[in-house]
Every structure is written in C-alpha cells, then in structure tokens.
Amino acid sequence: MEKSRKKFTDILDKAVATANTMQCDELLFSYKGILYPATFCSLEVFRAMESFEARSDDIILAGYPKSGTNWVGQILSDLVAIFEKKMKNKESSVNDDELEEFPYFEIGDARKYERMNKLPSPRLMFTHLLPEILPTSVFKNKAKILLLIRNPKDVATSFYHFSNAISPFPSYDTWDDFFAAFMTKKMPWGCYFEYLSAWNKYAAAENVMVLSYEELKENPVQGVKNIADFFGICLTEKELQSVVERSSFQSMKKNSQKTHGALGNVFFRKGGVSDWKNLFSEDQNEKMDKAFDKHIRGTKLGTKLKYEIYCKV
Numbered sequence: 001m002e003k004s005r006k007k008f009t010d011i012l013d014k015a016v017a018t019a020n021t022m023q024c025d026e027l028l029f030s031y032k033g034i035l036y037p038a039t040f041c042s043l044e045v046f047r048a049m050e051s052f053e054a055r056s057d058d059i060i061l062a063g064y065p066k067s068g069t070n071w072v073g074q075i076l077s078d079l080v081a082i083f084e085k086k087m088k089n090k091e092s093s094v095n096d097d098e099l100e101e102f103p104y105f106e107i108g109d110a111r112k113y114e115r116m117n118k119l120p121s122p123r124l125m126f127t128h129l130l131p132e133i134l135p136t137s138v139f140k141n142k143a144k145i146l147l148l149i150r151n152p153k154d155v156a157t158s159f160y161h162f163s164n165a166i167s168p169f170p171s172y173d174t175w176d177d178f179f180a181a182f183m184t185k186k187m188p189w190g191c192y193f194e195y196l197s198a199w200n201k202y203a204a205a206e207n208v209m210v211l212s213y214e215e216l217k218e219n220p221v222q223g224v225k226n227i228a229d230f231f232g233i234c235l236t237e238k239e240l241q242s243v244v245e246r247s248s249f250q251s252m253k254k255n256s257q258k259t260h261g262a263l264g265n266v267f268f269r270k271g272g273v274s275d276w277k278n279l280f281s282e283d284q285n286e287k288m289d290k291a292f293d294k295h296i297r298g299t300k301l302g303t304k305l306k307y308e309i310y311c312k313v
C-alpha cells in the first residue's frame with residue numbers, strides 16, 4: 001500500500017481506536033447546531049476551514065452520509081487521474097494511491113487547508129457538509145459541485161447499519177431507536193431532509209450538477225459519461241468503460257481492504273436499492289412519507305429523487 005492511501009486508512013483506524021476508549025455521549029459534538037463525530041471532526045478544523053480559498057476548477061463531491069460518496073468519489077478520482085495522465089502524455093494507467101489529502105473536506109488537521117491552498121488544480125474533495133457550513137469562497141468562486149442524493153429510506157437503512165458497525169458513531173439497540181433519531185435531527189451531519197432543503201437552493205446553479213444514486217445504479221455508463229461531460233473531462237469510450245468497471249460495487253468491495261483497511265466491508269455493505277423494505281414498518285413508512293411531503297416534495301431535488309418509484313411500498 002502506498003503512502004497516501006495508508007494515510008487514509010490510518011485516519012480511519014485511529015478514529016476507531018480513539019472511539020473505543022470513549023463514552024457514547026462523547027462521540028458527537030455540536031457546531032452551529034449540527035452534530036459531528038468527534039473522532040473525525042473538530043471545532044479547530046471548522047474554524048480553520050474559512051482560510052480555504054476555493055477555485056473555479058475545484059471538483060467538490062457533496063452528499064449526505066451514506067449517499068454513495070465512496071462510489072462517486074472513486075469515479076471522479078479515476079476520471080481526473082486518467083485525464084491528467086493523457087494530458088501529460090504519460091502512459092494511461094490509473095493509480096488510485098494518489099490521494100494528496102484525506103479526501104473528506106471537513107476531516108483532518110487544522111493545517112490541512114493551508115496545504116490544500118498550495119495543491120495544483122484540479123483539486124478533488126468530498127464533503128457531507130451543509131452548504132452554509134462550507135467556506136463562502138466555494139460559492140463566491142463558483143467551484144464545480146457534484147451534488148449526490150439518494151432516496152431517504154435507503155439512506156436511513158444504510159446509516160443504521162453503519163452506525164452499529166463502526167465505533168466513532170453512536171450505536172442503537174434497535175432499528176426503531178435509530179429511526180426516531182434519524183427523524184429528529186440527531187444524526188451526525190444533521191437532518192437529511194434539512195440537508196436536501198438547504199442544497200435545493202443551489203440545485204439549479206450552473207456550477208452544480210445533481211446526480212442520484214439510483215440513476216447511477218440504473219445506468220452507470222450514462223452516469224459516468226454525464227459526470228465526465230460536466231467536468232469537461234474528455235475520454236474515449238474505452239476509458240470511460242474502464243472507469244465504470246473499476247467503480248462497480250463488486251470491484252470496489254473486492255478492493256476494499258486495500259482502500260479502506262479493516263473497515264472495507266462496512267463501507268461496501270450491499271450497494272443496492274430498496275433494502276429499506278427489510279426494516280421499515282407501516283408506521284415508519286407513513287412518517288417518512290409525511291416528512292418528504294413537508295420538506296422536499298415538489299422541489300428540484302424532490303423530483304430528482306423519484307420518491308414514488310423508490311420509496312413507495
């Protein structure tokens with residue numbers, strides 16, 4: 001494993017080891033009214049974040065936790081790596097160990113943003129943050145944003161299994177307990193419906209592309225092409241096809257020990273659509289349908305989610 005990828009798994013392993021020594025009520029802290037995992041984020045890092053100067057050619061992948069960030073992150077990393085190698089006239093072989101910084105924007109140390117200010121373009125970063133928590137320069141300088149959304153029932157299902165499998169997140173005795181927390185703003189990175197409402201204000205901007213997990217799952221070839229087009233990355237059909245293959249669930253799960261260390265199986269769980277049907281009760285379906293109607297139905301993101309297809313029994 002090369003140095004930079006090792007840095008990635010080191011951060012994960014360290015968070016897990018630290019969380020194992022903490023009490024449950026110490027695992028999350030609040031910043032501007034939103035909860036975050038204390039082993040990954042800190043007030044110091046949030047304060048330092050404002051010094052980050054965004055560029056118009058930055059590539060930002062924004063998505064609520066469990067929306068498929070690792071999947072689309074792999075696609076973006078590959079697209080950029082292949083394109084850069086072509087441009088530099090080098091042999092086109094992808095090296096997925098080329099992570100300069102831990103890719104999640106809000107995770108790392110307080111000096112991270114100073115280092116990032118020195119990195120060459122294009123810089124690629126992932127974030128689970130609400131738009132109002134991101135540095136103002138992201139919107140002022142029109143960084144390019146790929147906004148990834150996933151149907152809320154599968155997000156909740158995925159988040160539940162993740163929370164119970166990884167020590168930095170509070171675990172839940174039952175699915176019912178988790179569901180209550182998910183619906184009452186007790187999740188790390190905030191409430192998903194509020195996240196969708198907040199990002200919906202930016203969904204029509206020219207520097208923002210909205211992609212749903214479900215559409216990418218239905219047609220990964222078209223999805224990868226659309227992403228490449230949006231970022232002005234021009235590749236051959238064969239190169240695009242290789243990106244699709246490398247980012248398939250099977251391929252990423254197989255490679256997960258190398259990319260995510262001991263937590264590989266946790267990050268790549270089922271990778272499908274409608275697993276929520278194994279957990280949601282009739283009453284929970286009704287509650288979530290109502291929340292969807294109240295917060296997001298009729299908006300650009302609400303329509304894009306195709307709730308009737310993916311979230312109705």
Ligand code: PPS
Nearest residue numbers: 065066067068069070071158248249268269270271
């Ligand atoms: S995290 O921890 O918040 O960054 O998680 P995130 O990567 O956003 O989302 C995890 C879910 O995405 C699924 N996944 C995939 N689905 C399809 N194809 C590929 N290649 C892929 N890679 C990851 C992953 O399995 C999680 O969903 P669930 O439903 O739990 O399986």
